[in-house]
Amino acid sequence: xxxxxxxxxxxxxxxxxxxxxxxxxxxxxxxxxxxxxxxxxxxxxxxxxxxxxxxxxxxxxxxxxxxxxxxxxxxxxxxxxxxxxxxxxxxxxxxxxxxxxxxxxxxxxxxxxxxxxxxxxxxxxxxxxxxxxxxxxxxxxxxxxxxxxxxxxxxxxxxxxxxxxxxxxxxxxxxxxxxxxxxxxxxxxxxxxxxxxxxxxxxxxxxxxxxxxxxxxxxxxxxxxxxxxxxxxxxxxxxxxxxxxxxxxxxxxxxxxxxxxxxxxxxxxxxxxxxxxxxxxxxxxxxxxxxxxxx
Amino acid sequence: xxxxxxxxxxxxxxxxxxxxxxxxxxxxxxxxxxxxxxxxxxxxxxxxxxxxxxxxxxxxxxxxxxxxxxxxxxxxxxxxxxxxxxxxxxxxxxxxxxxxxxxxxxxxxxxxxxxxxxxxxxxxxxxxxxxxxxxxxxxxxxxxxxxxxxxxxxxxxxxxxxxxxxxxxxxxxxxxxxxxxxxxxxxxxxxxxxxxxxxxxxxxxxxxxxxxxxxxxxxxxxxxxxxxxxxxxxxxxxxxxxxxxxxxxxxxxxx
Numbered sequence: 001x002x003x004x005x006x007x008x009x010x011x012x013x014x015x016x017x018x019x020x021x022x023x024x025x026x027x028x029x030x031x032x033x034x035x036x037x038x039x040x041x042x043x044x045x046x047x048x049x050x051x052x053x054x055x056x057x058x059x060x061x062x063x064x065x066x067x068x069x070x071x072x073x074x075x076x077x078x079x080x081x082x083x084x085x086x087x088x089x090x091x092x093x094x095x096x097x098x099x100x101x102x103x104x105x106x107x108x109x110x111x112x113x114x115x116x117x118x119x120x121x122x123x124x125x126x127x128x129x130x131x132x133x134x135x136x137x138x139x140x141x142x143x144x145x146x147x148x149x150x151x152x153x154x155x156x157x158x159x160x161x162x163x164x165x166x167x168x169x170x171x172x173x174x175x176x177x178x179x180x181x182x183x184x185x186x187x188x189x190x191x192x193x194x195x196x197x198x199x200x201x202x203x204x205x206x207x208x209x210x211x212x213x214x215x216x217x218x219x220x221x222x223x224x225x226x227x228x229x230x231x232x233x234x235x236x237x238x239x240x241x242x243x244x245x246x247x248x249x250x251x252x253x254x255x256x257x258x259x260x261x262x263x264x265x266x267x268x269x270x271x272x273x274x275x276x277x278x279x280x281x282x283x284x285x286x287x288x289x290x291x292x293x294x295x
Numbered sequence: 296x297x298x299x300x301x302x303x304x305x306x307x308x309x310x311x312x313x314x315x316x317x318x319x320x321x322x323x324x325x326x327x328x329x330x331x332x333x334x335x336x337x338x339x340x341x342x343x344x345x346x347x348x349x350x351x352x353x354x355x356x357x358x359x360x361x362x363x364x365x366x367x368x369x370x371x372x373x374x375x376x377x378x379x380x381x382x383x384x385x386x387x388x389x390x391x392x393x394x395x396x397x398x399x400x401x402x403x404x405x406x407x408x409x410x411x412x413x414x415x416x417x418x419x420x421x422x423x424x425x426x427x428x429x430x431x432x433x434x435x436x437x438x439x440x441x442x443x444x445x446x447x448x449x450x451x452x453x454x455x456x457x458x459x460x461x462x463x464x465x466x467x468x469x470x471x472x473x474x475x476x477x478x479x480x481x482x483x484x485x486x487x488x489x490x491x492x493x494x495x496x497x498x499x500x501x502x503x504x505x506x507x508x509x510x511x512x513x514x515x516x517x518x519x520x521x522x523x524x525x526x527x528x529x530x531x532x533x534x535x536x537x538x539x540x541x542x543x544x545x546x547x548x549x550x
Contacts, residue, residue: 176378181395
């Protein structure tokens with residue numbers, strides 16, 4: 001039973017990082033109908049930049065963290081302005097392929113600059129365990145969980161209560177209506193990319209803190225897909241909840257499959273099995289809205 | 296005074312000539328209706344004015360050329376619109392829907408949103424926008440539903456929310472694409488009255504596409520008839536009804 005609980009708690013914590021990254025993906029999808037295949041690479045770049053700032057300047061973690069978020073915001077603006085704005089009229093599929101390309105380029109840059117090796121993140125949060133009564137977990141995990149909760153709260157409040165949030169929701173709901181009401185679409189799209197890059201940066205820094213940095217961090221972009229599909233591509237609440245579900249499934253799957261069969265490394269596959277099952281029953285995901293076409 | 300000046304507007308989709316050389320003007324304070332059989336190019340024409348398509352020819356709003364200008368610049372020039380199929384934001388409340396319409400007036404960037412309650416923030420602007428939204432809802436008799444989810448309102452009321460959303464920007468010219476389509480007789484009467492009030496009491500000029508001839512004849516000052524993308528008649532309701540070309544287009548009578 002303790003083993004089970006440990007796996008679940010661990011899953012929730014890792015899953016909360018998936019949730020943050022999934023939010024970024026959903027946000028871009030909602031605003032622009034583009035699935036961003038460079039999400040994992042944005043996350044990875046954010047983590048490397050934060051590391052670089054800390055190592056090179058010796059800056060404390062919090063300002064370095066904020067600076068790397070600022071850097072990511074600017075990077076996203078550049079990508080949006082230089083590459084994606086030209087593609088506004090292009091078919092969605094072309095834009096998606098362009099994001100794949102952006103991802104490849106970003107990964108190449110990381111390998112060029114930092115080499116394809118694993119670099120440990122400077123210890124910001126102690127790895128020392130804290131007892132939660134039934135299990136003991138490292139402080140770094142707890143901090144990571146707390147930070148993701150804070151960021152998701154901020155993100156949700158921004159969307160729900162600010163005017164810009166309202167305009168973004170309106171644009172997601174009907175582009176032509178929003179545009180005719182005076183909403184500048186290009187600005188909304190740019191903002192969606194910026195926010196998405198910033199939340200990926202949060203995810204990247206937290207994931208890097210837990211497991212160290214390597215180009216493999218970009219796989220988060222792929223791992224987040226089951227969460228996003230499970231939640232329904234267009235549901236922000238769905239993405240946050242599903243991130244945690246996927247994290248738990250991955251941990252449970254990894255733990256029990258290894259114990260039962262002796263095969264290692266099946267954890268990341270487990271969520272996909274469940275995903276297929278759920279999509280069988282609910283093709284639009286757990287929280288996705290049904291597409292109703294009026295003829 | 297001429298508000299909208301449409302000159303030699305043509306638009307082709309591939310081989311289909313949707314509009315050919317359409318020319319007309321809308322005067323200040325006028326209700327100008329565009330009628331014609333299905334596929335005559337009425338909605339296409341409205342979309343050219345609201346910036347969805349860039350036609351050839353010129354369209355001037357108070358002397359300013361608007362062909363090629365992005366749709367979101369229209370409200371600033373005093374042009375807003377409603378859609379043929381309701382295009383509200385279904386997951387939002389009534390007042391939030393209307394607030395989106397007033398957004399272009401606000402300067403609430405990300406920074407000012409973060410400083411919301413400070414003097415530099417946008418709280419004062421937000422309060423003003425909310426007041427304007429309530430006022431627009433008031434004009435259309437919808438204040439009591441302000442906080443209801445828009446999707447819960449009956450069809451006729453949703454159409455009125457769309458009108459309120461278009462009114463909140465205080466437009467000079469309102470483009471209505473089949474405002475009474477799908478309404479019951481009572482709802483139609485109410486809406487007709489409301490359009491008249493907007494025109495008479497709030498000084499809004501209206502360009503309206505409408506299929507219900509009762510509505511058209513009752514409130515239009517002038518009517519233009521389109522058929523196969525061409526203007527075939529223009530004039531007062533009486534003149535248009537008597538025009539033999541119009542009778543032919545509608546009823547297939549020999550001219």
